[in-house]
Amino acid sequence: MSSAKLNRRQQFYFMLDKLKVSVFKANLDLVHEGLVIHTWGNASGRDKESGLIVIKPSGVSYKSMKPEDMVVLDPEGKVVEGKFKPSTDAPTHLLLYKTYKSIGGVVHTHSTYATSWAQAGKDIPAFGTTHADHFYGEVPCTRKLTAKEVDSDYEVNTGKVIIERLDKSDPLVVPSVLVNCHGPFSWGFDAEEAVYNAVALEEIARMAFYTVTLGHTEPVDKYLLNKHFRRKHGKDAYYGQKKNK
Amino acid sequence: MSSAKLNRRQQFYFMLDKLKVSVFKANLDLVHEGLVIHTWGNASGRDKESGLIVIKPSGVSYKSMKPEDMVVLDPEGKVVEGKFKPSTDAPTHLLLYKTYKSIGGVVHTHSTYATSWAQAGKDIPAFGTTHADHFYGEVPCTRKLTAKEVDSDYEVNTGKVIIERLDKSDPLVVPSVLVNCHGPFSWGFDAEEAVYNAVALEEIARMAFYTVTLGHTEPVDKYLLNKHFRRKHGKDAYYGQKKNK
Amino acid sequence: MSSAKLNRRQQFYFMLDKLKVSVFKANLDLVHEGLVIHTWGNASGRDKESGLIVIKPSGVSYKSMKPEDMVVLDPEGKVVEGKFKPSTDAPTHLLLYKTYKSIGGVVHTHSTYATSWAQAGKDIPAFGTTHADHFYGEVPCTRKLTAKEVDSDYEVNTGKVIIERLDKSDPLVVPSVLVNCHGPFSWGFDAEEAVYNAVALEEIARMAFYTVTLGHTEPVDKYLLNKHFRRKHGKDAYYGQKKNK
Amino acid sequence: MSSAKLNRRQQFYFMLDKLKVSVFKANLDLVHEGLVIHTWGNASGRDKESGLIVIKPSGVSYKSMKPEDMVVLDPEGKVVEGKFKPSTDAPTHLLLYKTYKSIGGVVHTHSTYATSWAQAGKDIPAFGTTHADHFYGEVPCTRKLTAKEVDSDYEVNTGKVIIERLDKSDPLVVPSVLVNCHGPFSWGFDAEEAVYNAVALEEIARMAFYTVTLGHTEPVDKYLLNKHFRRKHGKDAYYGQKKNK
Numbered sequence: 015m016s017s018a019k020l021n022r023r024q025q026f027y028f029m030l031d032k033l034k035v036s037v038f039k040a041n042l043d044l045v046h047e048g049l050v051i052h053t054w055g056n057a058s059g060r061d062k063e064s065g066l067i068v069i070k071p072s073g074v075s076y077k078s079m080k081p082e083d084m085v086v087l088d089p090e091g092k093v094v095e096g097k098f099k100p101s102t103d104a105p106t107h108l109l110l111y112k113t114y115k116s117i118g119g120v121v122h123t124h125s126t127y128a129t130s131w132a133q134a135g136k137d138i139p140a141f142g143t144t145h146a147d148h149f150y151g152e153v154p155c156t157r158k159l160t161a162k163e164v165d166s167d168y169e170v171n172t173g174k175v176i177i178e179r180l181d182k183s184d185p186l187v188v189p190s191v192l193v194n195c196h197g198p199f200s201w202g203f204d205a206e207e208a209v210y211n212a213v214a215l216e217e218i219a220r221m222a223f224y225t226v227t228l229g230h231t232e233p234v235d236k237y238l239l240n241k242h243f244r245r246k247h248g249k250d251a252y253y254g255q256k257k258n259k
Numbered sequence: 260m261s262s263a264k265l266n267r268r269q270q271f272y273f274m275l276d277k278l279k280v281s282v283f284k285a286n287l288d289l290v291h292e293g294l295v296i297h298t299w300g301n302a303s304g305r306d307k308e309s310g311l312i313v314i315k316p317s318g319v320s321y322k323s324m325k326p327e328d329m330v331v332l333d334p335e336g337k338v339v340e341g342k343f344k345p346s347t348d349a350p351t352h353l354l355l356y357k358t359y360k361s362i363g364g365v366v367h368t369h370s371t372y373a374t375s376w377a378q379a380g381k382d383i384p385a386f387g388t389t390h391a392d393h394f395y396g397e398v399p400c401t402r403k404l405t406a407k408e409v410d411s412d413y414e415v416n417t418g419k420v421i422i423e424r425l426d427k428s429d430p431l432v433v434p435s436v437l438v439n440c441h442g443p444f445s446w447g448f449d450a451e452e453a454v455y456n457a458v459a460l461e462e463i464a465r466m467a468f469y470t471v472t473l474g475h476t477e478p479v480d481k482y483l484l485n486k487h488f489r490r491k492h493g494k495d496a497y498y499g500q501k502k503n504k
Numbered sequence: 505m506s507s508a509k510l511n512r513r514q515q516f517y518f519m520l521d522k523l524k525v526s527v528f529k530a531n532l533d534l535v536h537e538g539l540v541i542h543t544w545g546n547a548s549g550r551d552k553e554s555g556l557i558v559i560k561p562s563g564v565s566y567k568s569m570k571p572e573d574m575v576v577l578d579p580e581g582k583v584v585e586g587k588f589k590p591s592t593d594a595p596t597h598l599l600l601y602k603t604y605k606s607i608g609g610v611v612h613t614h615s616t617y618a619t620s621w622a623q624a625g626k627d628i629p630a631f632g633t634t635h636a637d638h639f640y641g642e643v644p645c646t647r648k649l650t651a652k653e654v655d656s657d658y659e660v661n662t663g664k665v666i667i668e669r670l671d672k673s674d675p676l677v678v679p680s681v682l683v684n685c686h687g688p689f690s691w692g693f694d695a696e697e698a699v700y701n702a703v704a705l706e707e708i709a710r711m712a713f714y715t716v717t718l719g720h721t722e723p724v725d726k727y728l729l730n731k732h733f734r735r736k737h738g739k740d741a742y743y744g745q746k747k748n749k
Numbered sequence: 750m751s752s753a754k755l756n757r758r759q760q761f762y763f764m765l766d767k768l769k770v771s772v773f774k775a776n777l778d779l780v781h782e783g784l785v786i787h788t789w790g791n792a793s794g795r796d797k798e799s800g801l802i803v804i805k806p807s808g809v810s811y812k813s814m815k816p817e818d819m820v821v822l823d824p825e826g827k828v829v830e831g832k833f834k835p836s837t838d839a840p841t842h843l844l845l846y847k848t849y850k851s852i853g854g855v856v857h858t859h860s861t862y863a864t865s866w867a868q869a870g871k872d873i874p875a876f877g878t879t880h881a882d883h884f885y886g887e888v889p890c891t892r893k894l895t896a897k898e899v900d901s902d903y904e905v906n907t908g909k910v911i912i913e914r915l916d917k918s919d920p921l922v923v924p925s926v927l928v929n930c931h932g933p934f935s936w937g938f939d940a941e942e943a944v945y946n947a948v949a950l951e952e953i954a955r956m957a958f959y960t961v962t963l964g965h966t967e968p969v970d971k972y973l974l975n976k977h978f979r980r981k982h983g984k985d986a987y988y989g990q991k992k993n994k
Contacts, residue, residue, distance in 0.1 A: 051462060052455070054389065073499030102490060102498050124389045126462070130469035133386040133479075141623040143686045144544065144614045161482040168486055195479045196388045210542070217541060217616070223469060224620035224713060234685045237651040241658055245592060253592050254563025296952055297945070299879065318989025347980060347988050369879045371952070375959035378876040378969075406972040413976060440969045441878045468959060631868040633931045634789065634859045700787065707786060707861070714865035714958060724930045727896040731903060735837060743837050744808025 030066070030086065030095075033059050037068040038081040040121065040205035045076050047213050049125040056101040057121040059205035060111050065089045067111060071098030102169065109173030110201060114185045119205030121212050124197040127219035131155065132192035138218065139233040141225045146234060146242035148189070148214045154179045155192040172196070187247070190215045275311070275331065275340075278304050282313045283326040285366065285450035290321050292458050294370040301346040302366040304450035305356050310334045312356060316343030347414065354418030355446060359430045364450030366457050369442040372464035376400065377437035383463065384478040386470045391479060391487035393434070393459045399424045400437040417441070432492070435460045520556070520576065520585070523549050527558040528571040530611065530695035535566050537703050539615040546591040547611040549695035550601050555579045557601060561588030592659065599663030600691060604675045609695030611702050614687045617709035621645065622682035628708065629723040631715045636724060636732035638679070638704045644669045645682040662686070677737070680705045765801070765821065765830075768794050772803045773816040775856065775940035780811050782948050784860040791836040792856040794940035795846050800824045802846060806833030837904065844908030845936060849920045854940030856947050859932040862954035866890065867927035873953065874968040876960045881969060881977035883924070883949045889914045890927040907931070922982070925950045 020028055040057035044050040053076070058069035067087045074083060085096035091108050093100065101107075107120045123129075131138050131153075138153040140146055145153075156175040163171035176191045176199060189211040190200040200212040233239075246253045265273055285302035289295040298321070303314035312332045319328060330341035336353050338345065346352075352365045368374075376383050376398075383398040385391055390398075401420040408416040421436045421444060434456040435445040443464075445457040478484075491498045510518055530547035534540040543566070548559035557577045564573060575586035581598050583590065591597075597610045613619075621628050621643075628643040630636055635643075646665040653661040666681045666689060679701040680690040690702040723729075736743045755763055775792035779785040788811070793804035802822045809818060820831035826843050828835065836842075842855045858864075866873050866888075873888040875881055880888075891910040898906035911926045911934060924946040925935040933954075935947040968974075981988045 051458065054392075071500070098500055126466055127469065129387065129389060130466045130473060133466060133470040134473040134475035136473065136475075141685070142619065144619060147544075158480065159483070161480070164480075164482050164486045195386070195483060213541060221616055221620045221623060223473065224617065225623040227472060227717060228620060228624040228626065228713065230624035230626075235648065235651070235654075237654050238649070238685060241654045255561070255588055296948060299882075316990070343990055371956055372959065374877065374879060375956045375963060378956060378960040379963040379965035381963065381965075403970065404973070406970070409970075409972050409976045440876070440973060468963065472962060631930070632864065634864060637789075704787060711861055711865050711868060714862065715868040717962060718865060718869040718871065718958065720869035720871075725893065725896070725899075727899050728894070728930060731899045745806070745833055 026064070029061055029064070030068070031081075033061055033066075033068045034081045034084040034086075037070070037084050037205050038079065040119065040209050041070045041079065042076060043206075043209045044121060044123055044212070047209070047216075049123040049212055049216055050076075055121065055123040056103055056107075057119070057205050057208065058101075058104075058107045059119045060117070062118060066094060067104075067108065069100045069104050069107060071096070072101050074098060103172075105167070105169035106173040106176070106199065109170055110176065110185075110199070113173075113177050114201070116184075116186055116203075117201040117208075118203050119208035120199065120201045121205070121208040122197070122199050123212055123216075125212065125216040125219075127223055128153075128190075128192060128198040128216050129196075130223065131219050132197050133195060135194050138192070138222045139231070140239055141222055141230070142234055143238065143242045144221060145218050146239045147246050148211065148218065150183075150187045150243045150247075151239065152233070153190050153192060153198075153215065153218070154188065156194045158194045187243075271309070274306055274309070275313070276326075278306055278311075278313045279326045279329040279331075282315070282329050282450050283324065285364065285454050286315045286324065287321060288451075288454045289366060289368055289457070292454070292461075294368040294457055294461055295321075300366065300368040301348055301352075302364070302450050302454065303346075303349075303352045304364045305362070307363060311339060312353065314345050314349055314352060316341070317346050319343060348417075350412075350414035351418040351421070351444065354415055355421065355430075355444070358418075358422050359446070361429075361431055361448075362446045362453075363448050364453035365444065365446045366450070366453040367442065367444050368457055368461075370457065370461040370464075372468055373398075373435075373437060373443040373461050374441075375468065376464050377442050378440060380439050383437070383467045384476070385484055386467050386475070387479055388483065388487045389466060390463050391484045392491050393456065393463065395428075395432045395488045395492075396484065397478070398435050398437060398443075398460065398463070399433065401439045403439045432488075516554070519551055519554070520558070521571075523551055523556075523558045524571045524574040524576075527560070527574050527695050528569065530609065530699050531560045531569065532566060533696075533699045534611060534613055534702070537699070537706075539613040539702055539706055540566075545611065545613040546593055546597075547609070547695050547699065548591075548594075548597045549609045550607070552608060556584060557594075557598065559590050559594050559597060561586070562591050564588060593662075595657075595659035596663040596666070596689065599660055600666065600675075600689070603663075603667050604691070606674075606676055606693075607691040607698075608693050609698035610689065610691045611695070611698040612687065612689050613702055613706075615702065615706040615709075617713055618643075618680075618682060618688040618706050619686075620713065621709050622687050623685060625684050628682070628712045629721070630729055631712050631720070632724055633728065633732045634711060635708045636729045637736050638701065638708065640673075640677045640733045640737075641729065642723070643680050643682060643688075643705065643708070644678065646684045648684045677733075761799070764796055764799070765803070766816075768796055768801075768803045769816045769819040769821075772805070772819050772940050773814065775854065775944050776805045776814065777811060778941075778944045779856060779858055779947065782944070782951075784858040784947055784951055785811075790856065790858040791838055791842075792854065792940050792944065793836075793839075793842045794854045795852070797853060801829060802839075802843065804835045804839050804842060806831070807836050809833060838907075840902075840904035841908040841911070841934065844905055845911065845920075845934070848908075848912050849936070851919075851921055851938075852936045852943075853938050854943035855934065855936045856940070856943040857932065857934050858947055858951075860947065860951040860954075862958055863888075863925075863927060863933040863951050864931075865958065866954050867932050868930060870929050873927070873957045874966070875974055876957050876965070877969055878973065878977045879956060880953050881974045882981050883946065883953065885918075885922045885978045885982075886974065887968070888925050888927060888933075888950065888953070889923065891929045893929045922978075 037059045044055045056070040060067045068084045085100040086094040137155045156179045202208040282304045289300045301315040305312050313329045330345040331339040382400045401424040447453040447456050527549045534545045546560040550557050558574045575590040576584040627645045646669045692698040772794045779790045791805040795802050803819045820835040821829040872890045891914040937943040
């Protein structure tokens, strides 16, 4: 039966099932891509029409997790469906979705190299074209949260320092931020693209680590950064099979 | 047949078989998780009721090892059952069990990064939330053993310096210690949790290595350490599906 | 049916199909060898008789790619066959083929260690016999491109700085060059050998990274470099089963 | 048919077939253990009774290699059987066998970390018990070969500097040496044990690299070195299931 024949209510559940599968798959991909061990990560996705958010349950093992275990939240964080508690990081995801209408997927990991840069409290400089293909400028690291910000509404405040650090940047142009002493959050058009960006971030963080260890600290020239970012993004993009992406 | 129908003696062997399988699996998991090559590691578990300890046989290859090869020891180290000699590190395990009633599993590995910190004779500083989620404060490194401590009762003395270094800490709050010039010991509620902690330790040791190589040496703020540890542990924990863990 | 029985036109398509399969396989090998994630690489091959070049399509996922998706170009870059746009790096490949008659395969990757050296803007010194077996002297790194070279005909200019840096070297004696702030290009007698050289390069770049981190910066003695290169290459080669290679 | 029923000539070929399989397997194990890529390694074994040596053919791909491709040499290096040329490193293997009656297997690799130490021209210090369990004291690095030693009889001279560096050490107590600017040779009672030692060496070289990067340079105390080496080796060994090894 094609989805066109479904009534409104059926369509709604059809969409929700698809979103659950996509978020479930994104969570497993974090493990398969080597970005997450134990339960050190979470992925979510948003349905743009209804505004509902689907997120990983808290502390559930990746081995036993099933698509129907995903938790459905309304934009305010109220559990709409699901037998589990949502990821403890849900308030961070929710604030990012509320602030940035363009994003449809968020992932958080403790991937090794990106987390090491976050622990060092340093932006990842744009050292080459690999970086420039994915991030326009350095991958920013937030300031530390204050004791007060940690002690109450910690997860909401984590979202706030990410947004504060992104400032006026387009989140799809800088699709990752490092939270100081914590680790990376990445996002994208949907959950799959958020995972894609988290994978790119980790490899870029790794190369940047080797680059600085080789004694190099100077970022790439602005004109090369622009060239590579624009080869892949925006109206003059000529990478890939579509004119614009 | 449910275990409830077994008589006391049958129940005892039923428990022992289950413990052997669990310790066998923990030993193999050390290999699968990449923490052990050759025979460079060992795992044990304790039955809390009888006090019996099941441990890997010494120098037996992981490829040929079977659950029934596990060695059963009484708390004093006497072999109760098993055709092999126990791991040479058994006296260290035994002393840890005797000292800490709360633990039911101990593992020892020579995992790459944790061992490198041990060889450098350094505590692993708590650099971020990944660390704080698992260890309350630095992962401590013991002092070196003296020539006398090495020359007689070496394995017992290894246990003693671990306990000396833990001092008054709760072993479930600091579930790993590095033995100077040697490598890590980890423990937990049971053998499975001990492996879980050894995996977390190795990843934390790896990130800490990159963090210091990036030139950062300052540990995380105390309030962030507290926040993350308490998110996962103790009466106010709100991570995972149960209120307390 | 043996290819000897085919008419000229049939032979032509037979050759083209074989080249497409070989280039397709080279592109997948870059992934299997761990040199490429996402779509961060491309491989091409040339038919020496017709001069036609087969190259990966731009931005197509490795998972869905098929041999018939490869794009056929004439030496000037005109698409002769194929439904996709060629790799954006095609003009670099084309210039290398035009300049060096001896090469029949070119690959470009962002492999981790080679790219880190490129980001640091440094030649990879010949530190040992592993290096000398494959590269006669350091793996050269180009100068940076100027703003003007980046802003127009970027991919052609990338080829030009590679050629400028190789200077009078035989490209089969120095089968890789690092493009400053970008990454490595490797080549060989055919696409398969180009991949072989890219794999060797990455491992050599990795060892060189560890060597300099250990505090060593002096390249190998010239007489040892000569010895090892000539064991494998040229008229006095005595490595392998053939007298000359 | 049991080997006891074979006549002398049949027994000889029976032994030779077994040795070929064992050497073939040792060569593949070098690849499976991650110590060798491309054809960057070789393993050999010796039959103690006949003195015949079986070694990998030169430059033959690991993918296509079969047990019957192994080359049989007499102690002077004359090919006794086999359709291929032996490994170019055969003269190094032969000199080690001639000099050390106790060894029955030799392997040469360009494994990443051990080769990096060799390229840096540095002994690997004994930093901990992992090292002491396998090597009694530092893993020695040879002096550089002179131009004259490289230009004639290079592979024999490689064997000579290894022996010069081992000096009066028992080769089974120091079962690996790094050849300066080149890479490691390891050996053992048979080819399998030589591979075992090469695997241990690479992991020890890796840990030592991290240890020095953490700023530590002091080797382990002599009494701890002695203790661990003797736990596993010699008449007072108590590791494993046999009293002596």
